[in-house]
Structures are given as structure tokens and as C-alpha cells.
Amino acid sequence: MPEEGVVVTWTRLYEPMKGFEDQVPLTLAIIRLTNGVRVLAQIADDQGNLAIGDRVRLTLRKIRAEGEDGPIFYGYKFVKE
Amino acid sequence: VTFLSRVYVAGVGLTQVGDRWESSLSDLAAEVGFKAIEAAGILPEGVVVGNMFSAHSSSQEHLGALVANALGLEGVPALKAEGACASGGVAVSVGYTMVKAGQLSSVLVVGVEKMRDLEPRGASLALAMAESAEYTQFVGATFVSLNALLARLYMEECGVSREDLAAFPVLAHQNALTAPHAQLKRPITVEEVAKAPMISDPLTLLDCSPIGDGAAAALLVGEERVAEARSPVVELAASTIATNRFSIYERDDMLEFTATRRATEKALETAGVGLKDIGLVEVHDAFSVVCALSLEAMGFSKRGMAPKEAAEGRFDRQEGEVPILAFGGLKARGHPTGATGVYQVAECYLQLTGRAGENQVEGVDTAMAHSVGGIDTTAVVHILRRCY
Numbered sequence: 001m002p003e004e005g006v007v008v009t010w011t012r013l014y015e016p017m018k019g020f021e022d023q024v025p026l027t028l029a030i031i032r033l034t035n036g037v038r039v040l041a042q043i044a045d046d047q048g049n050l051a052i053g054d055r056v057r058l059t060l061r062k063i064r065a066e067g068e069d070g071p072i073f074y075g076y077k078f079v080k081e
Numbered sequence: 082v083t084f085l086s087r088v089y090v091a092g093v094g095l096t097q098v099g100d101r102w103e104s105s106l107s108d109l110a111a112e113v114g115f116k117a118i119e120a121a122g123i124l125p126e127g128v129v130v131g132n133m134f135s136a137h138s139s140s141q142e143h144l145g146a147l148v149a150n151a152l153g154l155e156g157v158p159a160l161k162a163e164g165a166c167a168s169g170g171v172a173v174s175v176g177y178t179m180v181k182a183g184q185l186s187s188v189l190v191v192g193v194e195k196m197r198d199l200e201p202r203g204a205s206l207a208l209a210m211a212e213s214a215e216y217t218q219f220v221g222a223t224f225v226s227l228n229a230l231l232a233r234l235y236m237e238e239c240g241v242s243r244e245d246l247a248a249f250p251v252l253a254h255q256n257a258l259t260a261p262h263a264q265l266k267r268p269i270t271v272e273e274v275a276k277a278p279m280i281s282d283p284l285t286l287l288d289c290s291p292i293g294d295g296a297a298a299a300l301l302v303g304e305e306r307v308a309e310a311r312s313p314v315v316e317l318a319a320s321t322i323a324t325n326r327f328s329i330y331e332r333d334d335m336l337e338f339t340a341t342r343r344a345t346e347k348a349l350e351t352a353g354v355g356l357k358d359i360g361l362v363e364v365h366d367a368f369s370v371v372c373a374l375s376l377e378a379m380g381f382s383k384r385g386m387a388p389k390e391a392a393e394g395r396f397d398r399q400e401g402e403v404p405i406l407a408f409g410g411l412k413a414r415g416h417p418t419g420a421t422g423v424y425q426v427a428e429c430y431l432q433l434t435g436r437a438g439e440n441q442v443e444g445v446d447t448a449m450a451h452s453v454g455g456i457d458t459t460a461v462v463h464i465l466r467r468c469y
Binding site: 008009010011012013014015016017018019020021023025026028029030038039040041042052063064073075 | 201202203205206209216217218219220221222223225226227229230231233234237278279280281282283284328329330331335
């Protein structure tokens with residue numbers, strides 16, 4: 001899959017699920033990759049200026065951790081270019 | 082020759098949606114089940130239970146037998162039907178099919194959900210189970226956040242404002258003021274919706290249906306049992322289920338609710354009626370944006386127009402051309418997920434038999450109930466018709 005795409009729509013979530021409390025507000029977006037495939041992902045390093053049509057690039061980040069002793073989950077997020 | 086029975090609603094039972102700490106899943110189901118049986122004066126030969134997440138909220142599965150037992154219906158066939166927030170609608174549809182096929186001549190459908198026993202973050206997780214565990218829950222997307230993504234896209238592409246969307250919650254709260262079984266009985270304004278706490282930008286707390294416990298029941302009978310009914314009956318003239326691609330980002334056009342469109346078209350065809358014949362729509366208004374996109378998919382409004390038409394009064398209960406949410410809908414009657422689809426059918430029954438009290442829509446002969454799981458992922462449409 002391509003690592004670049006554009007923001008189709010986005011939101012900042014203030015009432016998260018269990019395990020995501022430390023990331024509030026959590027920025028989420030639907031991204032259209034350069035091959036046309038759409039994915040749902042978090043936007044990392046949101047500076048508060050995200051807009052529809054922004055170009056974003058894939059990055060590997062920590063998604064969440066299950067407590068202090070539990071496993072750490074990694075996955076893809078996107079950052080604004 | 083295959084004989085297909087007509088299907089009728091012979092009695093309903095409702096309880097107020099809200100904080101029902103004193104009642105278990107089984108208590109709530111039995112309360113409304115007995116009410117429906119008593120109203121109809123007919124004992125059911127089978128039970129179908131609609132529920133979304135009792136395993137999560139009450140550590141309880143095996144609901145068919147549990148509810149049948151609570152009602153003292155020894156030996157009857159009983160099962161649970163599930164379709165996320167459409168579970169109640171799916172349960173009615175399963176009951177309809179059993180009666181239609183002539184397998185049973187009377188089926189009790191009970192929708193029940195206990196949500197308030199979950200703390201808020203747990204409720205968020207339970208609701209997110211309607212969406213993909215792998216691709217949605219994993220990245221931390223709650224169900225509200227997915228609807229917020231849809232709302233921003235709708236506003237951007239259709240020139241709809243945040244205030245425009247507020248017309249639906251305002252209408253719902255107005256209609257719930259006089260509804261005995263409603264959870265939220267207070268009027269709200271467009272400004273209050275816009276300024277309420279932000280849950281997931283652009284959706285505020287007042288764009289979202291509340292969390293509550295509730296249960297509703299409907300006793301369905303075939304035509305050979307109608308003469309025994311103690312209360313007036315209403316024909317369940319169509320019951321259809323359709324599905325869309327699972328998550329919104331997989332769809333070619335995210336703003337087109339194809340499951341709702343397909344289920345509506347098929348239901349109208351089965352009942353032999355047109356949109357113009359529908360005098361009341363209990364639409365699945367889980368979120369303001371979902372109410373708008375559903376009315377547009379059904380064909381009542383053109384794309385992007387439903388919120389403005391709502392603000393102009395087109396969907397009002399008294400004077401509107403197409404009354405919706407006569408008892409407050411999901412937003413104000415409440416949305417105890419697996420029970421909601423049965424509440425809608427029971428409310429249509431009350432309207433069509435002239436028993437809706439202060440919430441009566443005048444002159445309604447045909448009503449439509451629309452129940453959705455996920456974001457238009459599963460759509461169930463029922464058409465109910467007055468019998469003369």
C-alpha cells in the first residue's frame with residue numbers, strides 16, 4: 001500500500017474508549033491513499049490545523065498500552081506533510 | 082400452493098427508558114412481555130429477543146430461553162436475534178418471518194437492553210462492537226467519532242451548517258415532552274445543541290442519542306388468530322433487512338445510505354404503497370447526521386436538504402407533511418440499543434390504533450419504522466398499516 005494520501009474527513013475525539021484516555025483529544029481521519037484505497041487512522045502530532053484535503057504520510061507509532069505491565073500495541077498513524 | 086399468512090401486531094408493551102438500576106435484563110423483558118400478552122389476550126407460541134450486548138453489560142447470554150422462562154412460557158421455541166443497534170428491528174423481522182411462513186401463529190418479540198450498568202468508557206466499547214474490532218476499535222475510534230467523520234464530510238460536501246443539523250435533536254426533544262415512556266423530557270434549542278460539550282468534533286452531546294436501559298414488546302399473530310385478539314390489530318405489511326459495506330470508509334459514496342435505500346424500496350414494494358402514503362416515519366436518529374442521511378436515502382429529501390426542511394417544519398408532528406419521531410425518537414425517547422427497533426414498532430402500533438395520547442399524529446393510516454445497526458451497515462424497515 002502507498003504511504004501517502006489526503007484527508008477526506010477528520011474529527012477530534014474528546015470522549016475516548018478505555019485505553020486511550022492519555023491521548024485526548026484523539027485525532028482521527030479517513031485518508032484516501034494515492035491508489036484510491038481509503039483507510040481509517042489516527043493523525044499523530046496534530047497541531048490543531050488539520051483540514052480536509054491535507055496531504056499526510058504514514059508513520060509507525062505506539063497505538064496504546066494495556067496498563068503499566070501489559071503489552072504495547074504498535075500500528076500505523078499518519079502525520080501531516 | 083404456498084400459503085403465506087398476513088402478519089398483525091395484536092398488542093404491545095413499553096417501559097420508560099432511563100436508569101433502571103432496580104430491574105435486571107430478565108425483569109425488564111418480563112415486564113413488557115406480560116404487558117403485550119395481556120393487551121393482546123393471546124399466549125405466544127414462541128419468543129424472539131432482540132439484544133445487542135447483554136454478554137458485555139450483564140454477563141448474560143442465552144436470552145431466548147431466559148425470557149421465555151421469565152414469562153412462564155414453558156417449552157416454547159425461543160431465540161435471540163442480533164444486528165448491533167438494529168437488533169430490535171432484526172428481532173421483529175425474525176418474528177414476522179416465522180408467522181408469515183405459518184411456522185407459528187403467535188410470536189412474542191421482546192427488545193431489551195441494559196446499558197447503564199456499564200461505566201461510560203465501557204459503554205463506548207460496547208457500542209464500538211458494531212464496527213470492526215480490527216480496523217476501528219484498534220485505532221481508538223468510538224462509534225460517535227465515526228459519525229463525527231461522516232458529519233464533517235456531509236457539512237463540507239452539502240453546505241450544511243452545525244446549526245442546520247441541530248434541527249433534528251430540537252424536534253425530537255419537543256416531541257418527547259408528552260411521551261410517558263421517554264427518557265429525556267425537556268425542550269432544547271439550536272444554540273444549546275451547538276454549545277453542548279463536544280464529544281467528537283463537530284458532534285456535541287446533544288447531537289447524540291442518550292444511554293439508557295429499556296425494553297419493549299410486540300405480540301405478532303397470523304390471520305387465523307386475529308379474531309381472538311382483545312385489542313385492535315395493526316397489519317405488519319412489510320419487514321425487510323438490507324446491508325451496506327461494513328464500514329463507511331469502504332463505501333464508494335460515504336453519504337449514500339444504500340442499506341436504508343434498499344430496505345425502504347423493498348418494503349414499499351412488498352406493502353404495495355408509495356412514499357406519499359407514509360404518514361409517519363420512526364427514523365433511526367441515533368445522531369443528527371444519521372437522521373438527515375436516512376431521510377435522504379429513503380427518498381423523502383434530496384441530498385443535503387433534510388436539515389433545512391426539518392428547520393422549516395416539514396417533519397413536525399402536528400403540521401408537518403411527513404411527521405417523524407412522534408414520541409421523541411432515539412434522541413429523546415432514548416436508545417436502549419437492542420430494544421429500540423421494538424419501541425419503534427410498538428409506537429407505530431399506538432399511533433395506528435389511536436392510542437398515542439398527547440403524541441397522536443392525526444390521520445395516519447400507514448407508518449414506517451427504520452432501525453439501523455452500525456452506520457447504515459444493517460438497515461431494517463417495517464411498514465405498519467391500520468386495519469379497517
